[in-house]
Structures are given as C-alpha cells and as structure tokens.
Amino acid sequence: xxxxxxxxxxxxxxxxxxxxxxxxxxxxxxGVDPLTGAVIDRHHPLHGQNLDGKILxxxxxxxSCTGSAVLLELILNDRAPAAIVVxxxxxxxxxxxxVAQALFERAMPVLRVDRADFADLGRYAHARAAGGRLELxxxxxxxxxxxxxxxxxxxxxxxxxxxDHAFLSGRYGVAAQTxxxxxxxxxxxxxxxxxxxxxxxxxxxxxxxxxxxxxxARKFADWGxxxxxxxxxxxxxxxxxxxxxxxxxxxxxxxxxxxxxxxxEMGAAASFTCxxxxxxxxxxxGAHIGWAESNAVVYANSVIGARTTKYPDFLDLCxxxxxxxxxxxxxxDSGRRATLRLNVERPEGADDSFWPLLGLACGEIxxxxxxxxxxxxxxxxxxxxxxxxxxxxxxxxxxxxxxMAGVTPEAAGQNPSVDRAVSRQDLRRTWExxxxxxxxxxxxxxxxxxxxxxxxxxxxATLAQGRRRSPHVAVIVTCGRAVHEEATRAGHVExxxxxxxxxxxxxxxxxxxxxxxxxxxxxxxxxxxxYAHYAPGLTGRTVRFGSMAACVEAACAGxxxxxxxxWLDQ
Numbered sequence: 001x002x003x004x005x006x007x008x009x010x011x012x013x014x015x016x017x018x019x020x021x022x023x024x025x026x027x028x029x030x031g032v033d034p035l036t037g038a039v040i041d042r043h044h045p046l047h048g049q050n051l052d053g054k055i056l057x058x059x060x061x062x063x064s065c066t067g068s069a070v071l072l073e074l075i076l077n078d079r080a081p082a083a084i085v086v087x088x089x090x091x092x093x094x095x096x097x098x099v100a101q102a103l104f105e106r107a108m109p110v111l112r113v114d115r116a117d118f119a120d121l122g123r124y125a126h127a128r129a130a131g132g133r134l135e136l137x138x139x140x141x142x143x144x145x146x147x148x149x150x151x152x153x154x155x156x157x158x159x160x161x162x163x164d165h166a167f168l169s170g171r172y173g174v175a176a177q178t179x180x181x182x183x184x185x186x187x188x189x190x191x192x193x194x195x196x197x198x199x200x201x202x203x204x205x206x207x208x209x210x211x212x213x214x215x216x217a218r219k220f221a222d223w224g225x226x227x228x229x230x231x232x233x234x235x236x237x238x239x240x241x242x243x244x245x246x247x248x249x250x251x252x253x254x255x256x257x258x259x260x261x262x263x264x265e266m267g268a269a270a271s272f273t274c275x276x277x278x279x280x281x282x283x284x285x286g287a288h289i290g291w292a293e294s295n296a297v298v299y300a301n302s303v304i305g306a307r308t309t310k311y312p313d314f315l316d317l318c319x320x321x322x323x324x325x326x327x328x329x330x331x332x333d334s335g336r337r338a339t340l341r342l343n344v345e346r347p348e349g350a351d352d353s354f355w356p357l358l359g360l361a362c363g364e365i366x367x368x369x370x371x372x373x374x375x376x377x378x379x380x381x382x383x384x385x386x387x388x389x390x391x392x393x394x395x396x397x398x399x400x401x402x403x404m405a406g407v408t409p410e411a412a413g414q415n416p417s418v419d420r421a422v423s424r425q426d427l428r429r430t431w432e433x434x435x436x437x438x439x440x441x442x443x444x445x446x447x448x449x450x451x452x453x454x455x456x457x458x459x460x461a462t463l464a465q466g467r468r469r470s471p472h473v474a475v476i477v478t479c480g481r482a483v484h485e486e487a488t489r490a491g492h493v494e495x496x497x498x499x500x501x502x503x504x505x506x507x508x509x510x511x512x513x514x515x516x517x518x519x520x521x522x523x524x525x526x527x528x529x530x531y532a533h534y535a536p537g538l539t540g541r542t543v544r545f546g547s548m549a550a551c552v553e554a555a556c557a558g559x560x561x562x563x564x565x566x567w568l569d570q
Contacts, residue, residue: 022057029209030534042536058084065092069216091312124137198289200290201290248515273451274508285304297401303386340371341418362393366402372416376404437544444517444521478509525550
C-alpha cells in the first residue's frame with residue numbers, strides 16, 4: 001500500500017473502488033452517459049469503461065461546461081465515480097460535486113494531488129479517498145473501511161466585499177445566498193483572492209441533461225431567484241416553439257421546455273443560442289463577464305478580448321444572481337498569458353475545414369496550457385473561421401483561450417519559452433480520427449455547431465443556389481432566434497429552405513437526437529470539428545467531416561469520399 005497524505009480536497013466526501021486512470025482529460029458532456037456512467041467518447045482511452053463506483057484519476061476535465069451537470073446526474077442516479085482524482089485545476093467536475101452536496105446532501109469527493117504523485121497512480125489497481133488522503137493498493141484490501149467524516153477546508157483566504165457579506169447573510173434571499181456560498185467555494189478552489197463585478201452572464205445550465213438539471217433550476221426559481229445582471233441563455237435541448245411538430249417525444253420535450261421556462265422565470269433572456277457573441281449585446285474588449293459554454297468562453301476571451309473563466313454549469317446562475325465572480329484565471333492579466341508557442345504553417349489551398357482541424361489538433365497538444373499560435377499572420381481568418389477554431393479547440397483542450405499572432409487582440413508580446421510544431425501530419429491524423437464512417441453513404445448533413453451566423457447562412461445560400469438536396473439526405477441547420485430573423489430578412493432562409501434544408505432554432509447539435517436526426521441515417525456529415533468529435537458517442541452514428549462546400553456536395557450526391565482534401569494530402 002502507498003498513502004498520499006497531502007492532497008487538496010476540492011469537494012468533501014469519502015470513496016473506495018477500483019482505480020481507473022488516464023493521462024488525458026475527459027469531458028463528461030459528450031463523453032460520459034449520465035444514465036449509466038459509461039464512457040462514450042470514442043476518441044478517449046477510457047472509451048467503453050464504466051465509471052460507476054470507480055476511483056477516476058484524470059489530469060482534469062476538459063471540453064464542455066456541462067460536465068458539472070452530467071456529474072450531478074450521475075451522483076443523483078447512483079452511477080457516479082466513488083471519487084475523482086486530478087492533478088490540474090478542476091472547476092467543472094468539482095462544481096458538480098459541490099452542488100450535489102450543498103443542494104441535495106449527496107457527497108462525492110474530488111481530490112487534487114501533485115503531478116508527481118498522479119504519474120504514479122497507474123501502478124495501482126484500487127484506491128480509497130477521504131479528506132486529503134489517498135490510499136493506493138495493488139489489489140482490493142479485505143479489511144472493512146470506515147473513514148472518519150471529513151469536511152472540505154473552510155473557505156478562508158477569500159476577500160469578501162460588503163456586497164458579498166450581504167448576499168451571504170441572506171439579505172437578498174436564499175437563492176442569492178446559496179449562489180454566493182457556491183461562488184466563495186469556487187473562489188477557494190481557484191485560489192482567487194476575492195470576487196469582482198461582472199457586466200453580464202451567459203447560462204449554459206439550461207441544457208436538459210436529465211431530472212437533476214430541472215430539479216436544480218426549479219429549486220432556485222421556487223426560492224424567487226432573479227438575475228442581477230443582463231443574462232442570456234444557451235441553446236437548449238429542443239426547438240422550444242416547434243418540438244411537438246418535429247416529433248420530439250413529450251418525455252424529453254416537456255422537461256426541456258420546463259427547464260428553459262425556469263431560467264426565463266428568473267429573468268434571463270430567451271436567446272437560446274450557443275453563440276452569444278453573435279447577439280447585439282456581445283461584450284466589448286476588456287469587459288469582465290461570467291459566461292459558460294466552452295466555445296463561447298474561448299471565443300470571448302480570445303477573439304473579443306473580454307474576460308471570463310470557463311465557468312461550469314450551475315455556477316453560471318450563481319454569477320447571474322449576484323453579478324459577482326471569482327477574481328481568477330482569465331479575469332487576471334497573469335491568467336491570460338501564453339505558456340506554449342505553437343508553430344503552424346497553413347497548407348496552400350486549404351479550405352474552411354482547416355480551422356476546425358487545427359483547433360482540435362492544437363487543443364490535443366495544449367491540454368490546459370494557453371498557446372500563442374504563430375505562422376498564420378497572413379491567413380486572414382474570418383470570424384466564422386475563428387468561431388469554428390474556438391469550438392474545436394475548446395473540445396479537446398481544458399484551456400479557456402488562445403492567442404493567434406497577427407489575428408487576436410492580445411497576441412502581441414506573448415513570448416513563451418516552450419515551442420511545439422503543429423504539422424500537416426498532425427492535421428492528417430485529426431482528419432482520420434474524425435472520419436469514422438466506412439461506407440460512403442451519407443444520410444444527414446448537420447450544420448450549425450456552434451450556431452450558424454448570418455454570414456454562414458449567406459455562404460450556404462450561395463453554395464446551394466440552383467441545386468436540390470438528394471431525397472435520401474436530410475440537411476438540418478441549427479441557429480439562434482436572432483440570427484434566424486436576420487437571415488430571414490436577408491432572404492437567405494428562403495434560399496436554404498429551397499435547397500431542401502430544414503432549420504431548427506433554440507437547440508444545437510450536441511443536444512439533438514431522434515427523431516430530429518432521422519432514424520434511418522446511419523452516417524452524418526458535418527463541417528464542425530466539435531460535432532464530428534462528439535457525434536459518434538452522442539448519436540451512435542459514424543461521421544464524415546469536411547468543408548461546407550463538401551457538405552453541400554454530399555447532400556446532393558448522397559455520399560462522400562473518406563479521402564482527405566487535396567490540400568491536406570500533398
């Protein structure tokens with residue numbers, strides 16, 4: 001047996017079980033089934049394993065902010081890991097465990113150990129975690145284990161302003177009081193000196209992951225919660241106005257709509273988009289905001305230069321209710337510095353599929369490090385290119401932002417000492433990992449992850465002009481309500497629908513299933529690196545990935561070659 005005695009408890013509790021280790025972070029949203037605990041991310045080394053009752057050791061979470069909601073579902077379903085052990089900063093999964101304890105009196109420990117200790121965990125088969133102590137065994141011990149009750153460290157060292165004390169005292173109601181308690185707990189985990197004001201919030205917790213997400217929202221709404229700063233809502237799990245017409249069963253449509261209604265009841269705007277940076281109220285450079293949704297956080301920090309941490313679901317509501325957030329991470333100058341330089345050469349003739357491929361490849365290399373990407377100064381990426389890159393980068397990386405020399409507003413002066421190259425071979429391997437389909441047949445073309453922009457609608461209308469999709473291929477575009485209205489006024493919606501595409505508002509691809517996804521479609525094609533990564537696990541379908549033009553060709557032909565584009569194969 002080996003004992004690690006100096007771990008840091010991020011969430012209180014005690015757990016024992018078989019030790020399951022990986023050296024790659026795991027996104028619980030899109031990576032773990034909230035009903036069973038099975039790892040469904042087909043790109044992850046733990047794919048096929050079940051986390052139920054195990055001690056899960058990963059460097060950190062990654063990807064979606066909704067991981068906290070998935071963990072809460074697992075805890076309340078009695079399918080959660082017995083404990084989670086990490087070696088890096090970990091807010092998303094920790095918050096899920098904190099909410100389970102604070103609101104539902106269910107404890108699951110999250111423990112942070114140092115990197116050297118973490119590297120040794122793979123040698124062991126079984127573990128016990130309690131307090132700051134981790135016991136490691138070659139085989140399950142035969143003695144009965146009765147750990148002493150443990151509590152998370154007190155939230156000391158966090159500076160609280162008079163307004164914070166007012167919230168904690170209950171002056172503004174139990175909802176804001178509970179929100180502030182969770183914010184202070186998160187500030188301690190992030191080692192923040194105190195809290196700061198934010199000008200707006202974006203809530204990702206409106207995604208229906210299961211009964212727990214609705215129980216959480218209804219609890220706050222029933223307490224009379226009201227947002228204190230302008231607050232937008234992320235894409236939800238159904239097209240709220242048309243889910244019945246789309247054939248969505250009531251067992252999903254009713255609770256998903258009720259979840260959205262609960263957040264609107266609390267004062268959030270019914271924006272229902274995963275691309276809030278496309279809205280009129282998008283933040284300005286330097287603004288402190290409290291956003292969840294991984295692609296939105298990466299885009300806001302990197303492309304706009306606003307300041308937000310990748311806030312987990314549920315904490316986003318706490319920020320909205322108080323207008324306060326921990327002074328940590330990307331809210332600080334030091335938390336925005338690049339620690340890794342990535343040298344990239346854009347292949348000649350590269351099309352728009354280059355940007356999501358590059359985002360996924362850079363994210364894999366970076367892990368939790370913030371990179372500055374050099375070599376693309378003359379590439380002139382569009383906002384749509386950067387949107388696609390941000391979403392893909394946020395899928396495979398735990399980092400909340402990137403810098404791109406000559407492109408993003410804070411790239412100048414970033415001079416890290418560590419260099420890595422992103423080669424064409426890296427992009428080729430990423431392409432091959434995404435293209436999982438064996439058959440050339442395509443039954444669905446999925447566009448709009450993240451949600452379509454007005455310029456993407458215009459481009460699709462141009463590509464589809466005078467053409468018609470195959471009757472054997474469904475083409476579906478997802479977008480926010482505001483963009484749909486703008487594209488309608490411009491005539492692009494009519495052109496896209498004349499091509500045979502269907503437009504779904506409010507929901508996004510990471511939440512859509514049958515019957516919106518045709519049951520007969522066994523292979524889908526997308527131009528989204530994010531969705532190409534998640535779709536096999538979320539939908540059970542195989543995937544083709546390509547540019548928007550290639551997606552239109554596949555929609556017309558009913559098939560797509562698995563060969564990489566010529567610019568990648570040179």
